[in-house]
Amino acid sequence: MFEQITEPAAYHGEGPCWSASWGGLRWVDMLAGDLLTLLPDGSIHRLPTGSPVAAFVRPRASGGFVVGLDRGLGMADEPFGEVRHLPPMWDDADLRMNEGATDPWGNIYAGSMAYSRTPGAGSLFKVSPDLDVTTVLPSVSTSNGLDFSPDAHRAYYHDTATRSTDVFDVVDQELKNRRVFHEAVGTSPDGLTVDSAGNVWVALNKVGKVRLYSPDAEILSEWELPVRLVTAITLGGPDGRDVFVTTSRENLADPEPAAGAVFHGRAEVPGKPVVPFAG
Numbered sequence: 001m002f003e004q005i006t007e008p009a010a011y012h013g014e015g016p017c018w019s020a021s022w023g024g025l026r027w028v029d030m031l032a033g034d035l036l037t038l039l040p041d042g043s044i045h046r047l048p049t050g051s052p053v054a055a056f057v058r059p060r061a062s063g064g065f066v067v068g069l070d071r072g073l074g075m076a077d078e079p080f081g082e083v084r085h086l087p088p089m090w091d092d093a094d095l096r097m098n099e100g101a102t103d104p105w106g107n108i109y110a111g112s113m114a115y116s117r118t119p120g121a122g123s124l125f126k127v128s129p130d131l132d133v134t135t136v137l138p139s140v141s142t143s144n145g146l147d148f149s150p151d152a153h154r155a156y157y158h159d160t161a162t163r164s165t166d167v168f169d170v171v172d173q174e175l176k177n178r179r180v181f182h183e184a185v186g187t188s189p190d191g192l193t194v195d196s197a198g199n200v201w202v203a204l205n206k207v208g209k210v211r212l213y214s215p216d217a218e219i220l221s222e223w224e225l226p227v228r229l230v231t232a233i234t235l236g237g238p239d240g241r242d243v244f245v246t247t248s249r250e251n252l253a254d255p256e257p258a259a260g261a262v263f264h265g266r267a268e269v270p271g272k273p274v275v276p277f278a279g
Helices: none
Strands: 013-019 024-029 034-038 044-048 057-059 065-068 073-076 095-102 108-114 122-127 133-140 143-148 154-159 164-171 174-183 188-194 200-205 209-213 219-224 230-236 242-247 262-266
Touching: 013 057, 013 095, 013 188, 024 057, 024 230, 024 242, 057 095, 065 095, 095 143, 108 133, 108 143, 122 143, 143 200, 154 174, 154 188, 164 188, 200 242, 209 230
Parallel strands: 013 230, 143 188, 188 230
Antiparallel strands: 013 024, 013 242, 024 034, 034 044, 057 065, 065 073, 095 108, 108 122, 122 133, 143 154, 154 164, 164 174, 188 200, 200 209, 200 230, 209 219, 230 242, 242 262
8 A cells, every 4th residue: 555755764764744824745754853734746845943853833813834943942933934932832851742632622732751761751741833832641651642523522533652642531621541452562653643434543563564453443554665664644635646655764873775765655544634733
């Protein structure tokens, strides 16, 4: 299903997001602190954020974008504008931002992890449009994929160290009743996205696979890619049915030729349009 569509431009590709506001697909070269955008001619535009980490990117409702940085958020007012750094969300130099997403109401959910990989050192935060920060989950090890069902009644989440995809009920716009949706035995669930039918697409790191679950946690399909470190996945394109998968070559002693490239496929069910950050 998947074919390579870019050169291996990222050391640690992550956080793909499709938005017409910046012309299509954008993702991060996380540990370089850069935003990568696939241009119409197939070339890649690289935008430095001025941070050692660029963890995720989402459009803003007012224009431009919001990006997860080493210890907090950055914003730009134009699609390719200069990033201004907001005040840090924490002071601990061992912690860095790792993944993030918007909820259906325009808030940002952003998670952290420890450079030292200390279990439980990270957290999942919620950032409102007026930039109030609340802790949703303390004691997270590797905060990763998060997305909401089309009816906004469920949210799916990965703390990769648990080796499971978890699900929450969404009650009054808050995450409640966390439980296991599906165990991912022998692999590391990383990024995820939810399509317009409520199916859950999961990037399975270290085994080079993408898996598709029904809302009832039935495995509908599974695809293997020619790289082990499959990091994240999103749906987009003009009809919402383009599937984009990011990959990594982080710490690979014997890197595969395509590690760090983006792969593309086509889905039967379209994705949901990305929700801009309302701040």
